[in-house]
Amino acid sequence: MTQVDQTEAKPRLGRKRDHTRDPEILDAALDVLSESGYDGMTIDMVATRAKAGKATVYRRWSSKAELVLDAVACMKSNEFDLDDLPDTGTLRGDLVAMIRTPSIRAAERKLKVMAGIVSMIARSPELASAARAALVEPRASVNRVLFQRAIDRGEIPADADIEHLCMIGPAMVAYRLLMLGRPVDREFLISNIDKVILPAAGIRTEP
Amino acid sequence: MTQVDQTEAKPRLGRKRDHTRDPEILDAALDVLSESGYDGMTIDMVATRAKAGKATVYRRWSSKAELVLDAVACMKSNEFDLDDLPDTGTLRGDLVAMIRTPSIRAAERKLKVMAGIVSMIARSPELASAARAALVEPRASVNRVLFQRAIDRGEIPADADIEHLCMIGPAMVAYRLLMLGRPVDREFLISNIDKVILPAAGIRTEP
């Protein structure tokens, strides 16, 4: 969005505006957002954390709402490559292989950002779709690939409801972290795969 | 909490303070909270909606934070009676019987209130536990009874992880409404019971 390619549309005299710090400002915004929520976040906090001046922030984004929108949208970039997902040969293997500590950390931050903006989402369709594109869709896409593979292998029924299955993992993780305030650790995730996701996909896991 | 039994602890001269309007104020607070979120809510909005004066609100609650805490805690009251739950003889029957239109409406409002305060929850342990007691625990208790019955009947395995099973319904509903912004209708709930909850409980539902 705003952080790339804004080189035109301004007086071309002298040096171009330095956009190298934009990612740091957006990242600072996400940090503050996840810690304080939308209303708790001030532009001063963001600027200070990014070691920038408040005016610098406003030179790039015309309002707090736009900054937040852009920051949320930018989380979309550092995502999984759908063509390079683990392929272990079994659905369970693939799902377990997706559990990596850095991935858990990233997901927790994303969820905290989500928590910081949920109350806005109902009132701002733009923010809502940005949030879904950046926070919901990427993970759903990964799961879609994994489940489709399992269908292609004949591991799970061909008429399995992939869209529904995709949501189980994210829904359980979000609920546990945001509503229950309990840690989302490897143990929980494995347990969720074995006790909920696989049975729902039609795989028996009885001993 | 505050809305009941505050008859002592104030000068006993003349008439007692009129507490009959307290529930209306708390209810107005919940409405505004669900529509505008914690920060979007103003005391004036609450007072106006309850047809009360702002001063009247402050005569009863010393701050916005306390009013919200009390309002959230008060949602706990209008809840299910655990001794009078549907008993259809099957787990599926019981779960389906719990789906009633007013119950869906109430759950949606609760979730919107939750959305309005999630970002506070990480920073306020008091609000966090009030929210869990009022919004999470009641529904979990119901499910616990239903699943325990199914175990007692021998319908599902005795070693089923009830705590984990209890969360599936609430988690899927919360995710669908708050993250996806899609309607939680009867069709979705039934589908969720048949495709996720029952398989996770160890019941085969294949045709």
Add this chain to the structure above:
DNA sequence: CATATACGGAACTGATGAGTTCCGGATACA
């Protein structure tokens, strides 16, 4: 080396909302 521009930072403005105070009117009680 000169200059134009964007930088960080600080000092502004204006709006908003928490919390307080005050008032005229209603009402329970004696």
Add this chain to the structure above:
DNA sequence: TGTATCCGGAACTCATCAGTTCCGTATATG
């Protein structure tokens, strides 16, 4: 009927924060 008290409502104070302006400095370009 008198009176004490609480009511709804309006008018305040004060702090905070979005957004703007200004300034002295750093630096890329020529």
